[in-house]
Amino acid sequence: MRMMRIVSMLPSATDIIAELDLLDSLVGISEDCNWPPEVAGKPIVARTRIDASGLTSAQIDQLVNDSKSESHSLYAVDAGLMSELKPDLVITQDLCEVCAVSSGDLTTACPIGVEVFSMNPRSFDDVVESVIALADKLGVHERGVAVADAMRAKVDAVRGAVAGRRRPRVFVAEWVDPPYGSGHWLPEMVEAAGGVNVLSKPGEYSFATTWQAVLAEKPDVIVLAACGFNLQQSLERTRDLRLPVRTIVVDGDAHFSRPAPRIADGIRQLAHLIHGDVVADPGLPYAELSLEKVGTPR
Template identity: 40%
Template sequence: MRIVSLLPSTTEVLFALGAGTDVVGVTFECDHPPEARDRPIVSTSAMPPGLPPAEIDAYVARAVAAGEDLYHLDEGALAGLDADLVVTQDLCAVCAVDVSVVDDALAHLGCTADVLTVDPHTLEEVLDSFLRLGAATGRTAEAGALVAATRARLAAVAAHVAGRRRPRVAVLEWTDPPYAPGHWIPEMVELAGGTCVLGAAGKKSERVTWETVRAAEPEVYVVAPCGFDRAGAQAQADALLAAGLLPAGARVLAVDADASWARPGTRLVDGVEELAGFLHGWGATQGSPVHR
């Protein structure tokens, strides 16, 4: 089978299932596992690189309002890969190439590849997407084992935090302007033994004000800007503290959002474990707290 994955999350799941050798095309964001970088890139960003958070937000808002694509699909590269299966999404136009663009491209090219749309909104749906990818690639047993292992890790965290006081946690999915989290992130906070005071599980993330953030009275701030690694999140956390937008002495955890928060892949459980470590001493936390 020849697979083109247009989502970083599905790329990592496919490799985790043992289907990495079947992956023949990826996006410019597919960076896990490292060998995914060796595959031809068929999707790139239309956004200029290196923009600060406020300018990224403004660029995206203008593009969405104008109906412009935020990603470029290289039809020539796609045609040359002779794919049997293309994995994409219609969850968020900001996150990846939309399924309608893929369908149009395949029709234009006369390609008969199957298209699998993966759109999880909750943790349970993320796990279900593992099973769907397993079924589509003939790796049903591997997918079942991956789901079982993930559930076991989550259950271990749940046992550790059971009965403990749950700190009030605000996750910042973006920092300028601030965004409250949605989808699976509030569930991650609850599983880690916290109380998520912003956002709603299964819903879209939403723009909020700093007044709203302060009014929620968080005890812990998780800085998890979508599209940024830990170093980028740490830089934004430092800037927020310097600007007085986060209270002096606040407990702040800067995380690798791309690795284990924003992408609905195999490493979300790493994010749960990391936060549980920060809140309740589960395992060895890998976070970079600004202040404890």
């Protein structure tokens, strides 16, 4: 039986494909697909139009907003390479035009007759179910169920460990300048980890706010989980940020903003950070920023 040829425009789908042990079927990826390390040699079919390497968080936010207001795509899809790769299935999303290639970006780039599969989870349960849905699409239902069960088991263990404890108020920022309140599954991650999520609601989109508004909610902990940034990239953009609240920088790209199996590990990390005496450190990278003792940041 011929192996299915898959192009993943979606980092979370690439994560899931790896967990399903199907990386050999993956013939093309987007530039943002960076895990596991084995995907590094795969042909890159889509690249972002913005080089964020030398930009501040505020500059990136402005460029993204300008592109959205002018209806310009943030991604360029290589139609020629797509044709050469001859995929049977192209995986994309329509949840966030900023986070990854959307189906609209593929209108003129996909070879005729190629199936496009869009993944759009909005909640933690949706993320778990999306693992099974993709596994079904790829003909490996049992593997998908096993991965989904492992995710649920990790989270259930955390819920059990923090049950009955005082719940600190937690603000998770999906961006730093301006701060963005977390959306979709992230508020659920805080709740599962034994915290009270501040400002945002489960299933809704992230939104820009101010640090004054955040601090007015009296959070006990602020977690900076910048969408699309690993820990080092986030630290480079928060070196001057000082808040009068315990502030922790994490790898938002790997364990928070990407709707894939590793968000279960993100929940374990959150729980350790706010209930460290009962939840063991899962070994994920993070850093704490110095406190600002006087004044209110802008």
